Each structure stands twice: as structure tokens, then as C-alpha cells.
Amino acid sequence: MASAKLSLATCTLGLLVFALACSARLQLSEDYYSTSCPNGTSIIREFVKKQVANDSGIAAGLLRLHFHDCFVMGCDASVLLDPTSSLLVVEKDAPPNANSLRAFEQVDEIKAALEEECPGIFSCADLLAVAARDAVEETGGPTWPVPLGRRDGYISSSEEAQKKLPPSDGNFVDLTRNFANVGLDPVDMVILSGAHTLGRGRCVKVWDRLYNYTGVPDLTDPSLDSAFAADLKVKCPKDQSGATHIMMDTTDGVFDNVYYQDVAGSKGLFTSDATLITNPVGLNLVTTATANQTAFFEKFGEAMVRMGQIDLKLGTQGEVRTQCRVTNPSRHPFRTFSS
Ligand code: HEM
Numbered sequence: 001m002a003s004a005k006l007s008l009a010t011c012t013l014g015l016l017v018f019a020l021a022c023s024a025r026l027q028l029s030e031d032y033y034s035t036s037c038p039n040g041t042s043i044i045r046e047f048v049k050k051q052v053a054n055d056s057g058i059a060a061g062l063l064r065l066h067f068h069d070c071f072v073m074g075c076d077a078s079v080l081l082d083p084t085s086s087l088l089v090v091e092k093d094a095p096p097n098a099n100s101l102r103a104f105e106q107v108d109e110i111k112a113a114l115e116e117e118c119p120g121i122f123s124c125a126d127l128l129a130v131a132a133r134d135a136v137e138e139t140g141g142p143t144w145p146v147p148l149g150r151r152d153g154y155i156s157s158s159e160e161a162q163k164k165l166p167p168s169d170g171n172f173v174d175l176t177r178n179f180a181n182v183g184l185d186p187v188d189m190v191i192l193s194g195a196h197t198l199g200r201g202r203c204v205k206v207w208d209r210l211y212n213y214t215g216v217p218d219l220t221d222p223s224l225d226s227a228f229a230a231d232l233k234v235k236c237p238k239d240q241s242g243a244t245h246i247m248m249d250t251t252d253g254v255f256d257n258v259y260y261q262d263v264a265g266s267k268g269l270f271t272s273d274a275t276l277i278t279n280p281v282g283l284n285l286v287t288t289a290t291a292n293q294t295a296f297f298e299k300f301g302e303a304m305v306r307m308g309q310i311d312l313k314l315g316t317q318g319e320v321r322t323q324c325r326v327t328n329p330s331r332h333p334f335r336t337f338s339s
């Protein structure tokens, strides 16, 4: 692995003298680690397999980590950074993330194994992209080739997380704008929402739909299937803990198209799910995904590849963290804060 470090150092040195020396590295490629860490992706796969077999919720956690990473300052593992004395409030502690994101310990476990195999080579941002793909496949979903070469960022911002993450009470227009903000289109939005085939949400996030729709006391969102709404009210009583978890779709822990069947049947959990059928483009995609799981799977892989390329840090930007929760102690002289 020393040779890989050497080639990176040579490349960096080359940049000083001859800017083109690194141009080949300035985009992602599937074989990015083929000489520097050939077994890296197999190691990730092995761990994800084990972790998901033990707890299928980890698949949901890993998939969502990649999404929340990419939407906030680009796919640079900013979501993994812990607070420090100079950065007290970070992305992972922002309201949409706190007490909600999970699988951080599993990421640590994978990263430790990668560092043992090839120290300082495999970025945390790439780890998240590969682990998200593997998590989907381990729960019965599609697979896709993941382009690699993302670099890890130096900063994390709670404010950015609040600004960039989509709101669960958003309508089709709100969500379309939110995704356009990071270069994704309405098709990506509808198809990536299919990730809600995995995992769970908290009662606090549906209370307003059940008991306070549009701010009217005791009004339930009339677009909710009435039996589904009644069931949700049993699971999420008004005056109990909002931290109680409910499943995102009716097939827990399985990546399939049942989420779309639920949405088409007015059983989408959040307003952001229900709203997908309120627009002709959305309705068309939901109808296709409901009827043809293979079609959904294909589109999902393509959309994940697009999501995985938001605002990348490449080449000499950023760094490769040795621990995903903290930036490296000695920073690269060419460090950049651009995102
Ligand atoms: C369309 C806009 C989206 C909105 C408004 C949204 C909102 C949410 C909310 C509110 C939760 C529950 C969080 C909680 O109550 O603690 C959730 C869970 C989840 N979301 Fe999304 N989401 C969106 C898109 C996505 C995308 C694009 C992905 C991935 C590609 C994704 C993956 C997940 C997963 C896997 C979970 C379950 C997490 C777990 O069980 O730990 N979501 N989402």
C-alpha cells in the first residue's frame, strides 16, 4: 500500500509543477481503488452483510446516511463529523438528524477494517456510497456500479443541514425545488423516495397529519386512507412519546416496490410520500413502480449514482480521513473549504 501513497504524493507534487498531472483523477471512476486498495469494496460488502443480517434497520440507516451526506455540502462525509471545541453544533446534531440518523458505529467498524487493509486510502465519503449500495442489495434490492474517488470534507454545518434536507411536510413543488437545489430532477425525487421501502420514522413526524392537519386541531389529513389513519393513531397516540417508531412501509426490512403500492393506496407515511401522486409525473412513476419492480430497481440505481455525485470534492480537495468522525490532525497544505 506504500506504492499507492507514493503515487498520490507524486501526483500532489506534480500539481505544483504541472497542473495536468492530476487531471485524470478529477472525476470519479469505478476502479479508483483498484491498485491502492483492491479489496476495499469487498471488505465493506462483508461488514454490511454481517451488520444487516444482525439488524436489518442498519440497512436503512446506511442508505439514509449517504443521502443526508450528499444533500448537505456534497458527498464528503460531513454527516459523520462529531462536534469539536471549535465546532459545537454539527450536521448530525441538526434537528432533522438528531436522534434519528443511525449506523454511525457500523461505519466506524467498517472504516477500522479499511484502515487496517490500506491506511489512509479509502475515503469515508466513498465508504458511505458503497455501504448504501450494499445495504440495498442485502435487503433484496438492486445493485449498481458505484463510481469512486470522493474526498472527505473538513467542515460540518447544522445550519446547512436544516436548509438543504427536504421537509417531511413538503408538497410536490417544495420537494422538486429542494432536489433541484442539488441538481436532481423530479424523476430522481420520486424514485429516490422509494428508499422509504426501508426503515422507520418517528411519531412526532406524523402527528400534524393525524391530529392537527393544516394547523386545525383534531383534523386528520383527508388524503390518508381512513383505516391506515386509524391504525397510525393507535400506534402514535397524541399525548405519548413522539419518539415511538413506525415503519416506513408495510414490508419492514425488505427493499421492494411495496412503498409505491402504499403511496398509491393513500398509505404513504409522510406528506412528502403522499404528495408523489398529486402530480402527473409523480403519479406516472408511482404507477409504473407499483406494477413493475424491475423498472423501479433500474431507475433507483441510476438515481443513486446521480445523488452520489452532488458537489464532489476531488483530486487534492479535502482529504481521506483516517477516522470518519474527525478530520485528520495534520491537514494537507492545499486544504480547501470549497463545497
Ligand atoms: C423526498 C424527500 C424526503 C423526505 C422529506 C424524507 C424524510 C424522512 C423522514 C422524516 C424520515 C423519518 C425520520 C425520523 O422520524 O426520525 C425518513 C426516514 C428515512 N429516509 Fe427519507 N426522506 C426523503 C427522501 C429520502 C431519500 C432520497 C432517501 C435515500 C435515498 C431516504 C431514505 C430514508 C430511509 C432509509 C429512512 C429510514 C431511516 C431509518 O430507519 O433509520 N429518504 N425520511
Ligand SMILES: *[C@@H]1O[C@H](CO)[C@@H](O)[C@H](O)[C@H]1NC(C)=O
Binding pocket: 039, 042, 043, 046
Ligand atoms: C478480501 O476481503 C474479503 C472480505 O473481508 C475476504 O473474505 C477476502 O479473503 C479478502 N481477499 C484478499 C485477497 O485479501
Ligand SMILES: *[C@@H]1O[C@H](CO)[C@@H](O)[C@H](O)[C@H]1NC(C)=O
Binding pocket: 051, 054, 055
Ligand atoms: C446486533 O443488533 C443489536 C440490535 O439490534 C445490537 O444491540 C448488537 O450490538 C448487534 N450486534 C452486532 C455484533 O453488531
Ligand SMILES: *[C@@H]1O[C@H](CO)[C@@H](O)[C@H](O)[C@H]1NC(C)=O
Binding pocket: 208, 212, 214, 215, 216
Ligand atoms: C398545529 O399546527 C400549527 C401550524 O402548523 C402549529 O403552529 C401548532 O404548534 C400545532 N399544534 C400542535 C398542538 O402541535
Ligand SMILES: *[C@@H]1O[C@H](CO)[C@@H](O)[C@H](O)[C@H]1NC(C)=O
Binding pocket: 292, 294, 295, 298
Ligand atoms: C418492466 O420493466 C423492465 C425494465 O424497464 C422491462 O424490461 C420490462 O419489459 C417491464 N415489464 C413489463 C411487464 O412491462
